[in-house]
Amino acid sequence: MANEQDLLEYAPILGVLKKKFPSYIERAEEAQRLCRKFAREVIAPLSLEVDSKCAIDPTYVDWDYYRKAMELHIPTAFIPKKMGGKGWGALDLWIFVEEGCSACVGLTALIGFNMFGFLCACVEFMPAVLLNMIKHMIEEEKRGNPVFFAWAITEPGAGTDVQHPAAMARMRPSIEARKVKGGYIVNGRKQFITNGNLADFICFNAPLDRTKVLETDTTFMIPATTPGFSVGRVENKCGQKACPTAELIFEDVFVPESNLWSPEGEGIRHSTEILSTTRGAIGMLGVGIARGAVERTVRFASEKRVRGHALIDEGWVQFALADILMDIINLRHAMLNFAVAVDFYHVMKMLNNPLAKTALRITPKSVLLSDKLEELAGMGIVSTMVSGLKKKMVSEEIISNFVRHGSALKAKGTDLGMRATSICADIVGLEGMKRDYGIEKLFRDAKIAQIYEGTNQLNQIDVFDREVGYHDR
Amino acid sequence: MYSTGRLVTMIDRGFGEGIKEIVEVCRQFTRKEIEPVALDMDQSHDRERLKAIWEKSMELGIPSLLIPEEYGGSDQTPLTAALVLDELAFGCCSVAVLFAHHLAACYALFSQANKVSKEILKLLSGEDSGKPAMLTLSLPTEIERENQLRLENSQGVLSLSGVAPLVGCAPIADYIVLFPRGDYGDGVSLVVVSTRSAGVSVGKAETMLGLNAVPFADVTFENCELPGKELVGERGQMNDLLHRTLHVFYGFCSAIAMGATRSAFSKALQYAKNRYQFGKMIIEHHEIRRLLANMLIKMNVGTAGYIQAFVGEEVGSLATERRADLARIFCTDTALQSAIDAIQIHGGIGYMKETGIEKIMRDSKMLQVLVKSNRFMEVDVIA
Numbered sequence: 001m002a003n004e005q006d007l008l009e010y011a012p013i014l015g016v017l018k019k020k021f022p023s024y025i026e027r028a029e030e031a032q033r034l035c036r037k038f039a040r041e042v043i044a045p046l047s048l049e050v051d052s053k054c055a056i057d058p059t060y061v062d063w064d065y066y067r068k069a070m071e072l073h074i075p076t077a078f079i080p081k082k083m084g085g086k087g088w089g090a091l092d093l094w095i096f097v098e099e100g101c102s103a104c105v106g107l108t109a110l111i112g113f114n115m116f117g118f119l120c121a122c123v124e125f126m127p128a129v130l131l132n133m134i135k136h137m138i139e140e141e142k143r144g145n146p147v148f149f150a151w152a153i154t155e156p157g158a159g160t161d162v163q164h165p166a167a168m169a170r171m172r173p174s175i176e177a178r179k180v181k182g183g184y185i186v187n188g189r190k191q192f193i194t195n196g197n198l199a200d201f202i203c204f205n206a207p208l209d210r211t212k213v214l215e216t217d218t219t220f221m222i223p224a225t226t227p228g229f230s231v232g233r234v235e236n237k238c239g240q241k242a243c244p245t246a247e248l249i250f251e252d253v254f255v256p257e258s259n260l261w262s263p264e265g266e267g268i269r270h271s272t273e274i275l276s277t278t279r280g281a282i283g284m285l286g287v288g289i290a291r292g293a294v295e296r297t298v299r300f301a302s303e304k305r306v307r308g309h310a311l312i313d314e315g316w317v318q319f320a321l322a323d324i325l326m327d328i329i330n331l332r333h334a335m336l337n338f339a340v341a342v343d344f345y346h347v348m349k350m351l352n353n354p355l356a357k358t359a360l361r362i363t364p365k366s367v368l369l370s371d372k373l374e375e376l377a378g379m380g381i382v383s384t385m386v387s388g389l390k391k392k393m394v395s396e397e398i399i400s401n402f403v404r405h406g407s408a409l410k411a412k413g414t415d416l417g418m419r420a421t422s423i424c425a426d427i428v429g430l431e432g433m434k435r436d437y438g439i440e441k442l443f444r445d446a447k448i449a450q451i452y453e454g455t456n457q458l459n460q461i462d463v464f465d466r467e468v469g470y471h472d473r
Numbered sequence: 474m475y476s477t478g479r480l481v482t483m484i485d486r487g488f489g490e491g492i493k494e495i496v497e498v499c500r501q502f503t504r505k506e507i508e509p510v511a512l513d514m515d516q517s518h519d520r521e522r523l524k525a526i527w528e529k530s531m532e533l534g535i536p537s538l539l540i541p542e543e544y545g546g547s548d549q550t551p552l553t554a555a556l557v558l559d560e561l562a563f564g565c566c567s568v569a570v571l572f573a574h575h576l577a578a579c580y581a582l583f584s585q586a587n588k589v590s591k592e593i594l595k596l597l598s599g600e601d602s603g604k605p606a607m608l609t610l611s612l613p614t615e616i617e618r619e620n621q622l623r624l625e626n627s628q629g630v631l632s633l634s635g636v637a638p639l640v641g642c643a644p645i646a647d648y649i650v651l652f653p654r655g656d657y658g659d660g661v662s663l664v665v666v667s668t669r670s671a672g673v674s675v676g677k678a679e680t681m682l683g684l685n686a687v688p689f690a691d692v693t694f695e696n697c698e699l700p701g702k703e704l705v706g707e708r709g710q711m712n713d714l715l716h717r718t719l720h721v722f723y724g725f726c727s728a729i730a731m732g733a734t735r736s737a738f739s740k741a742l743q744y745a746k747n748r749y750q751f752g753k754m755i756i757e758h759h760e761i762r763r764l765l766a767n768m769l770i771k772m773n774v775g776t777a778g779y780i781q782a783f784v785g786e787e788v789g790s791l792a793t794e795r796r797a798d799l800a801r802i803f804c805t806d807t808a809l810q811s812a813i814d815a816i817q818i819h820g821g822i823g824y825m826k827e828t829g830i831e832k833i834m835r836d837s838k839m840l841q842v843l844v845k846s847n848r849f850m851e852v853d854v855i856a
Contacts, residue, residue: 052680159820160750170752192821238824238831306615316852418813425682425838426848430639430689431616433682433842440682443838447816447831448824455820457760473751473758 007032007095011336024089024343031092034072035099039108042068047104047242051441054106054241058234059197062242065107066146075111075146076137078118082360083368084138090277090342094284094335101288102295105445106242108288112281113194113243116274117149120203120219122347123273124261125390128378129221135369150199152190152248153271159192162205163275163454164461165268166470169214175250177206177218183256184208184220189232189249192452196246197231199224204248205267217267220255228253239444275453276399277346279406280338282453283413287331289449290420293442294324297424300432300439317427324420331413338405345398347390404466407459414449414456421446492553498533499560506530507564514567514686515832518678520645523686526568527607527645535561535572536605537598539579541586544598546605551580551721552783555728559776562732566836567686569732570843573725574641578608578650581718582665582705590702593665597648609646611637611692612719612844613654613661622694624655624662624708631704633664633672633694641843643668643675644688652715660709664699672697683835720782720797722844727779727797727804730840731772734804734811737833738768741815755818764814771807778803798854802847808837 007029008015018025046065053060069075078093079085086092093115100108121130140147153162161171175188186206190196201223208216222229232247262270298321301312311317342348360368367373376382421443425433433440450456461473506529514522530536538554540546554576562569582589582597589597599605611622622635637643637651646668652661668675672695678688705711742765745756755761782796812834816823823830841847 154821158750164751167751172749236826238826238835305617308617311616314849314852316848320848422809422838423848426841426846429616429846429849430614430681430839430842430844433839435680443682444831444835447813447834448821450817451820451824455817457817460760 011333013333014336014340017340024091027087027089028091028095031077031086031088032095032099034074035096038069038072038074039099039103043100043103043107046107048435048438048441050104050107050242051239052435054244058236058241059244061110061198061244062107063146066110067144069111070141070144070146073141075114076141078115079134079138080360082363082365083134084141085134089348090280090339090346091336094281094339097281097284098288098291098332098335101285102292104242105285105289105442105449106240108285109194109240109243112285113151114148116151116194116278117201117203119274119278119347120149120151120221120261120270123270124219125347125387126261126383127386128374128383129261131368131374131377135374138369146198147200148195148198149201149203150193150196150248151274152193152196152202152204154190154192156189156191156247159451160455160458162268163271163458165214166472168217168268171213173207173210173213175204175206176210177208177220177255179208180254183254183259186220186228186250186253186255189247191247192235192245193248194243194245194452196248197234197244202229202248203261205271206250207267208264214268216265218260218264219262219267219270221259221261222253222255226253226255238447239441240448272403273347273394273399276402276406277342279403279410279453279459280335280342282449283331283406283409283411284335284339286410286413286415286417286446286449287328287335289417289442289446290324290328293421293424293439294321294328296437296439296442297321297427297432300428300437304431311427320423320427324416324423327416327420331409331416334409335413338409341405342402346394346402349393400466403462407454407462410453411450411456411459411463414446417446417449492556495549495553496556496560499535499557500563502530502533502535503560503564507561507568511565511568511686512826512829512832514565516685516826518685518688520686520688523568523571524645527571530572531604536575536607537579539576540583540598540605544583544586544594545600546583546598550783551576551724552780554580555724555779555783558725559728559732559735562729563736565686566729566733566833566840567684569729570684570687570840571642573722573729574609574646575607577718577722577725578610578648580721581610581650581663581714582608584714584717585663585705588706589665593702597665606647607642607645608648608650608665609640609642610650610718610722611640611652612722613652613715614638615845615849622651622653624653624664624704626656626708631699633666633697633699635694637692637694639679639689640692641684641687641689643690643692644678649673649692652711652718655708657709659712661711661715662708663705663711663714664703665705666694666697666699666703668692670697681839683832683837683839685835719844723801724779724782724797726840726843727775727782727800730801730804730808730837731776731779733808733833733837733840734768734772734775737808737811737815737830738765738772740828740830741765741768741818744819761818764818768807768811768814771803771811775800775804775807795854795856798850802850802854805837805841806847809834809841812837 050062077086077088081087137147155174158171161167177184177186203221205219207213228251230249232249235245304311510522534547537546538549542548558569597606620635622637651664674693676691678690745761748755779800782800815830
């Protein structure tokens with residue numbers, strides 16, 4: 001079974017890479033061992049219990065679970081080693097997503113989607129903001145306090161529109177950030193925001209002018225304590241219940257200029273850049289769901305007997321499962337390939353580039369996490385220089401290419417999740433639809449992945465536009 | 474026309490005013506009594522509400538649709554019953570599944586009415602009380618178990634022992650219709666037992682993926698003695714009846730699936746007309762139109778398909794068994810895909826409880842696996 005295979009059995013090509021970058025692959029192998037153990041011993045046993053508690057109260061969060069993850073430093077794993085994290089890159093995160101989602105998508109997403117905050121900051125690569133964020137997370141983790149970030153782009157009237165320039169140009173937003181002295185006043189709503197009710201910090205997009213959204217859309221960040229900000233309804237969902245989804249309300253929220261995260265009018269560029277990496281991870285989530293469904297189905301079909309033999313000895317069962325397994329194997333290659341590319345060509349390469357690596361190596365830990373460095377990094381010239389370097393290293397062409405590949409993986413991975421859970425449900429039949437087998441939960445969980453991070457239809461549009469060129473539709 | 478949830482095929486075929494009238498009355502019943510409580514019943518698993526709907530349905534005569542006139546019923550055909558279930562499912566699949574169990578059980582028993590004892594018939598049809606009893610049925614599933622249900626004969630006394638697994642509505646039904654095997658060869662027998670008989674215990678309702686308002690529970694028989702009246706006809710002689718009942722039930726599943734599809738379709742169509750995205754209403758987008766068109770195509774073919782399963786030599790009687798099997802596979806697959814696509818058309822809001830579409834997705838998945846799953850059936854439809 002797939003859950004017995006190690007990373008190099010999944011993707012032998014990584015063995016070739018290991019010869020050149022041994023520490024990179026060893027870190028990923030270590031991540032796989034850790035995540036697999038965590039998924040089996042912590043996530044899987046909690047999965048059904050948390051799901052039922054959240055069905056009664058959608059705001060329920062299993063904090064014991066989150067603390068266990070913090071003890072293993074999983075929520076801060078992406079922070080460089082020297083600064084207190086595990087130095088995970090995309091490859092390690094993708095592995096976490098597959099292993100975690102095969103046990104429970106909701107509990108995995110509770111941690112995984114929290115990494116959006118870091119990504120939002122990485123994308124602009126403002127050193128002071130990043131350093132401040134890292135310091136805060138590490139310090140709070142030591143105290144046993146979780147720090148949550150939410151990334152808010154969807155609006156009540158617009159989900160797809162906020163993720164595509166041509167759609168954004170014609171959208172009718174509810175939210176607007178009016179420029180005032182020293183900052184902006186924000187009014188409006190955001191909807192279906194993952195971890196929105198838990199967030200300590202919210203990264204969101206809003207146009208400066210409602211009638212020129214594409215030209216003026218901008219990314220901001222606020223602490224959840226900001227006056228005028230409040231959480232609306234926490235949604236009662238079909239699945240992925242362990243990870244809450246909330247409505248965010250902005251009423252005359254003042255955002256100082258220093259909390260501007262993208263330059264004015266670059267909101268869509270900021271979103272696109274994030275989506276160009278995260279869509280790949282959502283594709284992996286679909287693969288994880290499919291794997292979880294197959295594992296549970298094989299267990300069920302090996303135990304139950306029909307027509308004088310085990311259910312798994314039925315030919316139709318084997319062919320149906322083999323079909324799903326083929327897609328898992330094929331897509332996993334593509335997902336891991338994409339993750340390696342993110343590490344070597346996208347934002348992650350900033351942390352891996354020789355300059356940053358040397359800086360991290362020679363700077364004492366005490367200085368790295370001190371206010372002095374943050375102050376230095378916050379100086380206009382240093383900030384502009386580093387941000388500029390990042391833009392040069394991660395060009396528009398690279399991002400466009402990643403959107404193309406990431407969208408293809410997102411749609412196919414999540415379609416697989418839906419199809420695999422549905423077929424597995426057919427195999428286990430009515431008896432297998434009992435809650436305890438966990439297959440009905442995976443079926444419920446799978447559907448939303450076809451919708452978030454851009455509906456799969458929007459992903460089709462993104463692939464077409466980048467393969468063939470933009471045509472009016 | 475489509476969006477109002479009418480059965481186009483039925484009107485075209487001209488089944489006569491009588492049927493149309495019954496279906497129309499059930500349509501109004503669905504709007505008034507079922508739709509307003511469907512979401513609540515799904516969430517709260519509230520049996521009292523389901524029972525209340527059952528009680529009210531008696532005014533319309535839905536429970537006695539398949540009971541012959543001489544026992545106070547309206548003596549309708551299984552086709553009429555299927556059309557009624559289609560209408561009920563538009564409001565809530567769970568409610569329709571409750572009636573599907575009851576009506577299929579009625580079909581089995583009353584087709585053997587001359588062999589059922591008069592006392593039991595009176596109780597079932599409610600001739601004295603004016604209220605027909607709620608029946609359910611347990612159709613044998615493929616999964617083997619150690620404590621398989623068996624009809625045994627010990628020194629002239631018949632008794633049932635073993636488990637009837639996951640019987641729909643068992644916790645609320647008055648009688649269960651069973652097809653047990655026994656120590657008399659290959660054939661199955663037909664037995665009707667009160668759920669309150671000594672030796673019968675109904676387990677706790679399982680939490681399942683969907684059809685939440687219908688409690689599915691194991692029914693355990695421990696030396697449940699049958700003083701003689703519960704056995705219908707000869708022992709081991711009911712294989713044909715079992716097959717016919719199974720096909721009626723599959724036909725009913727198909728009808729329910731089409732009602733669910735119409736509901737998903739009408740919700741998605743309505744939403745697509747009102748949702749703006751990419752500079753226009755989403756109904757203007759070809760991909761959305763394609764998804765909606767596929768629902769419409771399959772809905773029409775599926776409706777014709779299940780009607781055909783009930784059109785034998787005499788209109789409304791059961792046709793060859795294959796047609797019901799094929800219809801069940803096609804119609805329930807269609808219902809699931811339509812629900813999945815209807816959620817997709819809605820985007821995030823479709824995944825939330827409030828629109829009721831995610832409920833259709835969960836219910837449709839259950840319809841695909843009732844008794845035997847579609848993928849399992851596929852390898853057996855070829856003779």
